[in-house]
Amino acid sequence: MASLRTRRAFRRLEVEARRQQLLETGARLFTERGYEDVSMSEVAAAAGISKGLLYHYFPGKRAFFAATLEAAAQELRALTVTDPDLPALEQLTAAVDAYLGWIEAHSESYARLLHSAGALADVASLVQRVRDETAERIVAGLGGDEPSPALRCAVHGWLWFMDGACLQWLQAGREPPRERLRELLVGTLAAAAGLAV
Amino acid sequence: MASLRTRRAFRRLEVEARRQQLLETGARLFTERGYEDVSMSEVAAAAGISKGLLYHYFPGKRAFFAATLEAAAQELRALTVTDPDLPALEQLTAAVDAYLGWIEAHSESYARLLHSAGALADVASLVQRVRDETAERIVAGLGGDEPSPALRCAVHGWLWFMDGACLQWLQAGREPPRERLRELLVGTLAAAAGLAV
DNA sequence: ACGCCTTGTTGACCTTCGGTTAGTAAGCGC
C-alpha cells in the first residue's frame, strides 16, 4: 500500500556520462542488427530512459547513428598521422600497421563502419571525409605540387583496396598474418603509384 | 452534372510493362535522393498508381530498392565473363575495358549501386555476390587449385580498388582517359597478385 | 532542515511511414 504512488524515480546523470552511455548502447544495437532494424524507442528502452531524452541528446536518428561511428572514425583518422621527418616508406608502413592494429582490436566497429558507409548520406560523408583527407595527404607526399588525375585514382583506389583486403582478412580469420598483409598493402600502393606517375 | 459520378477511371497495364515503369520511377527517385528519403507512397504517386499496387508488384521497400539495382548488377556481372580461350592478360584487359565502358554509360546507376552497397543487407549481398563471384573467377585463373589467403585478400582488395578508382575517375570528369585508367587497373592487379603469391 | 532554482528527464501527442486487405472496375472471350 505504501508504494502505490511511487512514480518510479529516475536517476539523474551528468550530461557527458549519459551521452556516452547512449552512444555505447546504440553502437551495440546497431552492430547486432542493422541501422534500419533498430528503432529509437528500442535504444531508449535498452538504455532505460525515455525516447524524449534520447532526442534531447541527439537531433535525430541519423545523427545518432553517425555519432555512434564518429569516435571510431576519429580514432582511425588519428592513426594515419605520422612523423613527417621519417622516410616516406617508413611512415607508410607505420601508418598501415597502426591501421591494421586498430582494425584487429575493433573489428566490429570497423565492419559496421564500412558496411553502413553507403546507408546514410551522413555516414557516407564521414567515411569519405576520412578517405579524402588521407588520400590528400598521401597524394601530397607522393606527387608533389601538381598530382596527376591518374595518381589521384591510384591513391583513392588504394584506400578502397585497403578496406576490401581488410574486410576479406577479417572474414578469413585474420589470415594471412598481419605482417604479410601489411607488406601486400604497402607494396600495392607503391606499385599503383608507380604505374600512375 | 454529367460527370459527377466519374470515379476517375484508371489505365490497366500489362504486368511486365507496369513492373518496368515502377522500376524506372524508383530508380530515378532513389538516385535523386537516398533510399531513406524516398517513401513508397511517393513512388506510387510519382508513378500515378496507388501504394497498394506497388506492394502488389514488390513485397516490400527493401526488395523494391534491391530490384531497382538488380538489372544493373546483372549487366555488370555479365561483362566480366570472357572468352576462356584467350590469354589471361587479354581476358582481364577486355573485361576491365567492358567494365569501364559500362560505367561510363551508366555512371548514375553505378554510383548509386556503390553508395548504397552497405545500406540494406539485400543490396550488400547483391554487390558482394558480384564481387565474390568475380573474385573467385580471377583467383581461380591466377592461383590454381589452392589459392593462398594472401591472394584472396589481394584479389578482393583489387575489386574494391577498381570501384574506388572508378568513383574517383567519374568524380574527376573521366580523367585520366579510359585507356590510361584501364592500364592502371590491370597493372595494379598484376602487381598485387605478384606480391601475394 | 528547508525551500528554491537549474536542468536532466518524462510521457502524452503528432505526423508519416511501411505494410495489409476487402472490394472495385477494366477489358478480354464468349
Add this chain to the structure above:
DNA sequence: GCGCTTACTAACCGAAGGTCAACAAGGCGT
C-alpha cells in the same frame, strides 16, 4: 451485351521518427 479474370484502388493499421509542455532530482544558499 455478359460474365470472369485480375490489375487496381482506397480505407485502414500498428509502429516508426520526432516534438513539447510539464515534472522532479539534486545541488545551493540560507
